[in-house]
Amino acid sequence: MFGIGYEGLTVDDLVSRLRLRGADVVVDVRLNALSRKKGYSKRALAEALEVAGIRYVHERRLGNPKDNRSAYSEVATSEGDGARARFRQLLEDGAAASAIQEVAELSKHHTVALLCYESAEEHCHRQQVLDAVREALTSSVAV
DSSP: OEEEEOTTOOHHHHHHHHHHTTOOEEEEOOSSOOOSSTTOSHHHHHHHHHHTTOEEEEOGGGOOOGGGSGGGGOTTSHHHHHHHHHHHHHHTSHHHHHHHHHHHHHHHHSOEEEEESOSSGGGSTHHHHHHHHHHHHHHHHHO
């Protein structure tokens, strides 16, 4: 399992990177799978990935609310810390926690790529999603 951002990539570039890393499932963790960038809206992206033999799953329960996004560009500030704390709390909610478990199960049998826009993972909520899924996997192994 790994994260990938499509910022600066064409869909063909994205597919190429996914193939190089062996991804067979993409879990889109955008709240709304819309984009002004050609090919990255839900339907178009799902179709392009399907042609490449990669399954597409939109998991909006793991999306970052719009009003919590801007502070993610600030890694070591109180604003950035606050945004991450708010999102961490959201991940512990029933719907998001359930989605984390589903992605963890999926990743046991597939190479999963978590997709969002930001190229730099430390500036994106998907880093916290990856951490939460990895923690869920570790917890399930320890039981």
